[in-house]
Amino acid sequence: MDILELTNIHKAFGEKIILDDISLSVPENSIFGFIGKNGAGKTTTMKLILGLLKAERGQIKVAGEPVTYGQTASNSFIGYLPDVPEFYGFMTASEYLNFCGEITGLSKYDIKQRSKYLLDLVGLGQESHRIKGYSRGMKQRLGIAQALLNQPKLLICDEPSSALDPLGRKEILDILKGIKGETTVLFSTHILSDIERICTDLAVLDKGKIVLKGSLADLKIAYQHHSFQVELIASADKAHLMATFPGLKDLGGNFLEFNQQDLSEFRLLTYLAEKQISFVKIEKQAMNLEDLFMQVVSL
Numbered sequence: 001m002d003i004l005e006l007t008n009i010h011k012a013f014g015e016k017i018i019l020d021d022i023s024l025s026v027p028e029n030s031i032f033g034f035i036g037k038n039g040a041g042k043t044t045t046m047k048l049i050l051g052l053l054k055a056e057r058g059q060i061k062v063a064g065e066p067v068t069y070g071q072t073a074s075n076s077f078i079g080y081l082p083d084v085p086e087f088y089g090f091m092t093a094s095e096y097l098n099f100c101g102e103i104t105g106l107s108k109y110d111i112k113q114r115s116k117y118l119l120d121l122v123g124l125g126q127e128s129h130r131i132k133g134y135s136r137g138m139k140q141r142l143g144i145a146q147a148l149l150n151q152p153k154l155l156i157c158d159e160p161s162s163a164l165d166p167l168g169r170k171e172i173l174d175i176l177k178g179i180k181g182e183t184t185v186l187f188s189t190h191i192l193s194d195i196e197r198i199c200t201d202l203a204v205l206d207k208g209k210i211v212l213k214g215s216l217a218d219l220k221i222a223y224q225h226h227s228f229q230v231e232l233i234a235s236a237d238k239a240h241l242m243a244t245f246p247g248l249k250d251l252g253g254n255f256l257e258f259n260q261q262d263l264s265e266f267r268l269l270t271y272l273a274e275k276q277i278s279f280v281k282i283e284k285q286a287m288n289l290e291d292l293f294m295q296v297v298s299l
């Protein structure tokens with residue numbers, strides 16, 4: 001089942017089209033990475049899902065419920081972490097979650113149980129200082145705890161890791177990965193390695209269109225390229241190979257890149273053996289998300 005469905009969403013600010021009839025489905029229990037360059041329209045999409053902005057056309061459903069602009073019924077299924085979460089700095093984390101729980105109508109018992117569980121989950125269980133002294137990473141972690149308070153079916157995080165140092169980013173990514181199975185996570189980012197580390201599914205937004213979407217595993221197979229890097233012993237063999245296999249890339253030194261779709265590792269090795277061409281190594285080039293991104297996004 002898809003927990004979130006966007007169908008033919010069109011959104012413009014004045015003359016500027018931000019989302020040009022985009023459709024997107026987020027499978028339940030996935031960790032879904034929403035990728036786009038700065039200004040691509042990621043926050044706009046999230047605000048549409050939360051009913052905080054109105055699309056000119058299209059439909060959004062959360063857990064099967066249509067989203068209506070200005071009404072927040074479907075938001076009862078959503079936990080939201082904005083890119084810069086705001087808190088009451090004079091409170092402690094526990095006081096803050098207690099306050100949020102009371103606003104949302106949770107019982108005292110549930111607030112206590114849930115707060116303890118969530119503060120431990122985000123590594124703030126032993127933290128007794130006031131929030132005003134928190135680092136940015138700690139605030140993001142508290143923001144995740146707050147967004148999870150109501151046991152949402154969908155957790156939406158707007159660039160939760162982008163402004164953090166590597167350790168802070170790792171902590172956030174570990175938390176998001178750890179809650180897989182408890183809720184579905186949709187998070188936006190422009191850091192491709194973060195997607196690669198934890199996401200099961202992704203979509204790339206570029207110039208108002210979804211230019212790539214699907215499960216990470218399927219996309220890597222679909223866009224896989226058969227490419228080998230060969231390091232030769234004698235540079236004199238380079239010219240010969242380049243004449244035999246058109247389209248080879250000269251990587252400088254004694255390095256060549258073979259990227260012909262029809263050239264198997266076996267055929268290449270056989271050829272090198274037959275012609276007695278010596279090499280230091282042959283390396284199959286793994287497809288990473290950055291290669292994929294470069295193929296689909298206009299630079």
Ligand SMILES: Nc1ncnc2c1ncn2[C@@H]1O[C@H](COP(=O)(O)OP(=O)(O)OP(=O)(O)O)[C@@H](O)[C@H]1O
Nearest residue numbers: 013018036037038039040041042043044045159190
């Ligand atoms: N209320 C608004 N009125 C006019 N233009 C807006 C408004 N909100 C956003 N925009 C513009 O829409 C475009 C998309 O903005 P958005 O914040 O959704 O992008 P983003 O992908 O989240 O970017 P970033 O990664 O920088 O946060 C930008 O060009 C932005 O300037």
